Amino acid sequence: xxxxxxxxxxxxxxxxxxxxxxxxDRIMRVLQAACPEAQITLxxxxxxxxxxxxxxxxxxxxxxxxxxxxxxxxxxxSFFYQHFDEITTPIHYMGTGLYGADGEDSTLYxxxxxxxxxxxxxxxxxxxxxxxxxxWVVDTIFRNSGIRGAVMAGxxxxxxxxxxxxxxxxxxxxGSFADREIRKIAVSNxxxxxxAQDHGxxxxxxxxxxxxxxxxxxxxxxxxxxxxxxxxKYSKDYNLTLQKWxxxxxxxxxxxxxxxxxxxxxxxxxxxxxxxxxxxxxCLSRMIPSLxxxxxxxxxxxxxxxxxxxxxxxxxxxxxxxxxxxxxxCAQLDVLxxxxxxxxxxxxxxxxxxxxxxxxxGMQTWLAKxxx
Numbered sequence: 051x052x053x054x055x056x057x058x059x060x061x062x063x064x065x066x067x068x069x070x071x072x073x074x075d076r077i078m079r080v081l082q083a084a085c086p087e088a089q090i091t092l093x094x095x096x097x098x099x100x101x102x103x104x105x106x107x108x109x110x111x112x113x114x115x116x117x118x119x120x121x122x123x124x125x126x127x128s129f130f131y132q133h134f135d136e137i138t139t140p141i142h143y144m145g146t147g148l149y150g151a152d153g154e155d156s157t158l159y160x161x162x163x164x165x166x167x168x169x170x171x172x173x174x175x176x177x178x179x180x181x182x183x184x185x186w187v188v189d190t191i192f193r194n195s196g197i198r199g200a201v202m203a204g205x206x207x208x209x210x211x212x213x214x215x216x217x218x219x220x221x222x223x224x225g226s227f228a229d230r231e232i233r234k235i236a237v238s239n240x241x242x243x244x245x246a247q248d249h250g251x252x253x254x255x256x257x258x259x260x261x262x263x264x265x266x267x268x269x270x271x272x273x274x275x276x277x278x279x280x281x282x283k284y285s286k287d288y289n290l291t292l293q294k295w296x297x298x299x300x301x302x303x304x305x306x307x308x309x310x311x312x313x314x315x316x317x318x319x320x321x322x323x324x325x326x327x328x329x330x331x332x333c334l335s336r337m338i339p340s341l342x343x344x345x346x347x348x349x350x351x352x353x354x355x356x357x358x359x360x361x362x363x364x365x366x367x368x369x370x371x372x373x374x375x376x377x378x379x380c381a382q383l384d385v386l387x388x389x390x391x392x393x394x395x396x397x398x399x400x401x402x403x404x405x406x407x408x409x410x411x412g413m414q415t416w417l418a419k420x421x422x
Contacts, residue, residue: 056088058420059108059139063128064094066278068306068313069207069328073145075310076206077112083211084417100129106138110420114144114182114206122167131170140178142420145205147184148191153350153360161191168196175199182416187351203412204355207328208405210335218406227339227390227398235263236273236304236316236333238324239292240363242345243285248373253292255363255375256325259343260301262380263323266387272301273319277326279307323383325363327352334405339398341386343379355408356401359386 060077064070074094081090091108105111113130125131130141150157171181175198182203183189189202237260240252263272274296280289293303306312306329313332316322322333322340327348333340334356344350344362353360361382368374376382389395 056085056110056421057108058085058088058090058110058112059105060090060092060112061130062094062113064308066282066307067328068277068308068310069326069331071308072207072310072313072328072332073114073205076209077114077144079211080206080209080413080417081112081420085421088421102133102136105133108139111137111139111141111179112144112420113141114146122164125167125170134170134173140180141174142180142182142416143174144182144203144416145184145207146181146192146200147188147348147351150347152362153187153344153347153354157347158187158190159194161195163191163195163197171197172199180416180419182412185351185355187347187354201412201415202408203416204405204408205328205331205352206413207331208335209409209413213335213337213402214406214409226394227396228392228394230320230339232267232270232320234271234273234319235267236275236319236322236324236329237263237301238275238277238322238326238329239289240325240345241277241327242373243288245371245373246284246287249285249288249291251373251375252363253288253295255379256292257295258380259323259383260296260299262383264299266384270320273304273315274301275304275306275316275324275326275329277306277329279305325349334398334401337398337402339390339396341383356404358396358401361386 058081060074062074064074074092078090078092111130130137150161175181181192181197181200183192183200184205186202189200192200240256243249243252260272260274276289278285280293282289296303304315316333316338317336319338322329322338325343325345327342330340330342330352342349342353342358344353344360350360361379362376365374365376386395
């Protein structure tokens with residue numbers, strides 16, 4: 051008797067952010083490696099409307115990352131939420147995240163999920179689906195909110211199968227940071243630039259950061275990456291002004307938007323320091339040292355989970371709707387880089403071991419339920 055081929059639908063709604071495309075590229079690669087005989091369909095069309103009968107013909111629906119769960123209004127506009135009672139196929143969320151200003155306890159333990167949202171997520175699990183959170187901070191918020199059955203599988207962008215395939219003894223970042231020659235540095239642009247009133251302050255901040263790195267590593271080439279490209283709905287003025295300034299400084303700009311393959315431009319760098327979570331994640335997944343400057347709870351959660359230092363873009367006690375730049379940012383980085391150079395303050399081999407452990411305890415648990 052022939053065994054029916056398992057059918058999996060992977061769905062997302064990314065826009066231009068290259069990090070979102072990286073998430074789905076890594077999800078697809080992990081699924082294909084875990085179940086090479088499965089028929090896996092990828093659909094990344096914005097606001098795609100599906101036929102219910104076609105949806106229910108699949109064995110599993112995979113969605114997540116890239117904003118899929120960052121805010122209730124986003125979830126509630128999804129096809130799966132709106133047609134949940136008609137869908138019989140289990141829905142498996144991956145890289146589940148959320149928006150939040152910071153990682154303070156008041157954010158973690160007073161996160162305002164509605165009763166409807168909590169009920170929906172719990173029903174996803176009760177009907178055979180899964181919730182895989184991107185970090186321990188999101189996992190904490192879920193548990194405290196009464197959302198049950200989540201597994202902390204990390205961000206799928208952590209998982210580069212080539213690197214995961216290396217022997218455990220090779221899970222180091224090319225030796226210690228102290229021994230590493232810094233020839234090429236990537237700086238990623240701000241992610242939170244929708245508020246035009248903040249553009250001037252954020253431009254001043256990233257320009258100061260780049261000039262600091264040029265002075266500290268005078269022989270290094272510096273790349274400036276734009277995860278959404280340059281012409282975006284809210285941030286065009288910020289992006290184009292920064293691009294023009296970078297050109298004048300001899301800094302090469304790199305567009306990482308809309309295509310996971312573009313991240314390969316980072317494979318030859320020796321250090322990343324910047325604001326974009328998925329540029330940070332890509333570098334770590336390739337065993338490249340990276341320092342993420344936190345803009346909100348997404349960066350906080352990532353650094354907290356991977357045991358990396360907390361350095362914020364915003365000043366202490368500043369309000370989310372009135373950005374104030376961290377006045378000590380470059381001083382903090384200067385001290386941290388010196389500690390890394392002289393005493394190996396950050397063990398990036400240990401960071402990669404955390405990624406490997408989360409793959410074993412979280413991602414493989416999530417995969418097993420989909421593929422059983």
